[in-house]
Structures are given as C-alpha cells and as structure tokens.
Amino acid sequence: xxxxxxxxxxxxxxxxxxxxxxxxxxxxxxxxxxxxxxxxxxxxxxxxxxxxxxxxxxxxxxxxxxxxxxxxxxxxxxxxxxxxxxxxxxxxxxxxxxxxxxxxxxxxxxxxxxxxxxxxxxxxxxxxxxxxxxxxxxxxxxxxxxxxxxxxxxxxxxxxxxxxxxxxxxxxxxxxxxxxxxxxxxxxxxxxxxxxxxxxxxxxxxxxxxxxxxxxxxxxxxxxxxxxxxxxxxxxxxxxxxxxxxxxxxxxxxxxxxxxxxxxxxxxxxxxxxxxxxxxxxxxxxx
Ligand code: SAM
Numbered sequence: 537x538x539x540x541x542x543x544x545x546x547x548x549x550x551x552x553x554x555x556x557x558x559x560x561x562x563x564x565x566x567x568x569x570x571x572x573x574x575x576x577x578x579x580x581x582x583x584x585x586x587x588x589x590x591x592x593x594x595x596x597x598x599x600x601x602x603x604x605x606x607x608x609x610x611x612x613x614x615x616x617x618x619x620x621x622x623x624x625x626x627x628x629x630x631x632x633x634x635x636x637x638x639x640x641x642x643x644x645x646x647x648x649x650x651x652x653x654x655x656x657x658x659x660x661x662x663x664x665x666x667x668x669x670x671x672x673x674x675x676x677x678x679x680x681x682x683x684x685x686x687x688x689x690x691x692x693x694x695x696x697x698x699x700x701x702x703x704x705x706x707x708x709x710x711x712x713x714x715x716x717x718x719x720x721x722x723x724x725x726x727x728x729x730x731x732x733x734x735x736x737x738x739x740x741x742x743x744x745x746x747x748x749x750x751x752x753x754x755x756x757x758x759x760x761x762x763x764x765x766x767x768x769x770x771x772x773x774x775x776x777x778x779x780x781x782x783x784x785x786x787x788x789x790x791x792x793x794x795x796x797x798x799x800x801x802x803x804x805x806x807x808x809x810x811x812x813x814x815x816x817x818x819x820x821x822x823x
Contacts, residue, residue: 540594541565544731547592551618555732559612560664564594566729569688569740574598576722576742577658577686584654586644588636588661588671591615593622595662600626604654607644609636637670641680649681657681662688665734669709672697676716676743685717685743688725694739706806708767712760714810715750717743751814759817766805766813774805783820793819 544563547553555561564570573595579585579602590596590608592615599606600623607630610616616633623629632639645657659682663671668689675685689697698719699705713719722740727733753759765781766774775790784790794801797815799808 538565538567540567540570541731544592544594547618547622551614553592553614553618556612558666560589560666561591561612562662562665562730562732562734563591564662564688564729565731566725569723569725569729570595570598572723573660573662573686573688573740574602576720576740577660577684579603579658580656582653582655584645584648584657586641586657586659588659589664590619590631591662593619595660596623596629599660600629604628605648606630607632607648609634609639611635637667637674641675641678645681656683658683659685660687665690665693665736668693673709673712676712679716680745682745684745686722686740687743688738688740691724691737691739694721694741697743698741702807702809704806707770708760708763711763711810711813713743715746715756715759717745719743751810753814753817755817755821758821759814762817762820763805763813766808770805772805773801774799774803774808775801777805 544565555563579599581604583603585599585603585606587596587599587606587608590610596606596608605628608619609632610619611634613633616631619631648654659675695705696707696710697713698721699710701711701714720742722742725738725740727737762783765783766777769777769780775787775794778784779787779790784793791801797819799812
C-alpha cells in the first residue's frame with residue numbers, strides 16, 4: 537500500500553486542493569525517491585535546509601526529521617495553511633510565502649548562520665519545472681554560502697546541467713554549472729512517482745558547490761558572455777558565432793585569435809572545454 541499516495545489524496549481532499557499545472561505542481565508519492573533525495577543530501581542537525589516549493593510538505597516532513605532547521609519557500613497561498621497546520625509543532629520549521637526568484641538568499645543564510653548553531657546550508661527541492669533554469673542560475677550566480685543543491689528536475693535539463701563541458705549534451709548552462717559546482721547524477725525518476733503524472737521523465741541531481749572555480753579568470757562576466765554568444769548559434773562554428781555576436785570584430789581577427797591560441801577555426805561551440813573559453817576570454821581581456 538502506498539501511504540504517501542493516501543496521505544496526498546487525503547490532504548488534497550481536506551484542503552480542497554487541485555494540483556496547479558501553471559505552478560508546476562506534481563507531488564511526489566514515491567518514498568524511495570524521497571529517501572534518495574534525503575540520503576544523498578547527507579543531512580545532520582548542523583544543517584540548515586532551504587526547501588523550494590514544499591507543496592503539501594511530503595518531502596518537508598523527512599527533512600524536518602534530520603535537519604537542524606528547515607525554511608521552506610512556497611508561492612502558492614493555498615498550500616500555506618496546510619503547511620502551517622501540518623508543521624505547527626516543529627519549532628525548527630519556518631515558512632515563507634514568496635516567489636523563490638525574489639528571495640534574498642544571502643540575507644536569509646546570513647541571519648541563520650549568525651544564530652550560531654548551523655554549520656552547512658543545503659538547498660533541496662522538487663522544483664517547479666517551468667522555472668528550473670532561472671532558479672538554478674540564481675542559486676549559482678549569487679555565489680551563496682552553501683554546500684550543495686539537490687534537485688529533482690526534468691531529465692533532459694538535468695543531463696545538460698551535469699554534462700562535462702565539451703561533451704555532446706553541453707549547452708551554455710553546462711559551463712556555468714561546471715564553473716560553480718561539481719555534479720552527481722543521483723537517480724532517474726519515472727512519471728509514476730508523481731501525482732499528477734508529469735509529461736516527462738525526471739532526474740535527481742546533486743551539485744556540490746566548489747570552494748574555488750576550476751579556471752582562473754579576472755572577469756567571469758566576460759567569460760560567460762563569450763560562452764553565451766557561442767551557443768546563441770549552436771549550429772555554426774565557434775568562429776562564425778563569435779563574429780556574428782561581435783565578440784570578434786571580424787572574421788580575419790577571429791581567425792588570427794583562434795590560431796594564435798592553437799584552436800581549430802572549424803571547431804563547434806560544444807567541443808570546447810571551460811579552460812578553452814577561459815583562454816579566449818583572457819586573450820580578449822588583455823587586448
Ligand atoms: N515539494 C513538493 C513535492 O515534492 O511533492 C511539491 C513539488 S512541486 C513539483 C513544485 C512546488 O513549487 C509547488 O508546491 C509549487 O506551488 C511551488 N512553486 C511554483 N512556483 C514557485 C515559485 N515561483 N516560488 C516558490 N514556489 C513555487
């Protein structure tokens with residue numbers, strides 16, 4: 537018998553809830569998946585967990601058993617009363633009704649750390665898939681004082697995020713993730729693990745935030761701008777993409793630069809490593 541499914545149905549009936557498609561509400565009903573998320577996150581009482589999108593609180597319940605503190609951020613007002621009722625007895629639970637994209641994570645983490653009992657901050661979520669990329673980029677680019685990010689996301693997106701730069705699944709975002717974190721492929725999750733079933737297969741991945749970036753670059757904005765421009769025209773060669781995006785003034789200059797860096801002028805954007813892009817960025821920065 538699936539008790540999580542029963543609990544989910546019970547809560548939805550009791551609070552007159554219908555899963556909202558536009559808010560990406562697909563609730564987890566598979567305990568094995570929940571255990572995989574919790575176990576790979578290696579949670580202790582010294583951990584502060586930020587959960588994005590707690591929904592009915594299915595995963596939250598497990599996080600509260602292990603963590604020193606859990607702050608959950610949920611946009612949907614309909615979930616808020618339920619979550620307040622469900623976890624009112626937990627003094628180490630806090631609930632924020634807010635759009636995750638507007639949350640000041642730096643402040644939230646600083647305040648929690650100042651209290652003194654927290655060692656590590658970990659972000660955990662079964663993400664709303666419609667805003668996966670902006671959420672992931674916000675969490676990485678803000679360079680938060682966090683140890684890891686464990687998320688369930690759409691499988692294809694997951695594969696792109698955790699690819700090694702230079703592999704065929706690489707996209708611009710692959711390089712960003714690799715710059716900030718090392719990644720782990722935890723578990724593929726079938727549609728049946730959710731209520732309602734999503735249209736896509738999912739994956740749990742874990743990003744371990746690096747203490748130091750893997751490349752040395754004085755201006756990372758230049759590096760990421762070059763990568764973004766290279767992938768805007770993925771089917772073109774790197775040379776043509778960077779000429780069209782005006783990173784190189786013209787084709788002659790582009791050929792000269794790539795040749796002086798010992799790079800193939802026919803190379804495609806996804807074949808380069810992060811270090812290759814950093815080499816181009818360093819060259820342009822001293823020009
Ligand atoms: N954690 C629950 C689970 O695993 O069953 C629910 C996960 S569901 C895929 C995504 C959750 O994110 C929903 O509860 C949804 O309301 C919430 N959500 C959607 N957009 C959000 C936003 N911009 N900020 C915060 N939460 C959001």
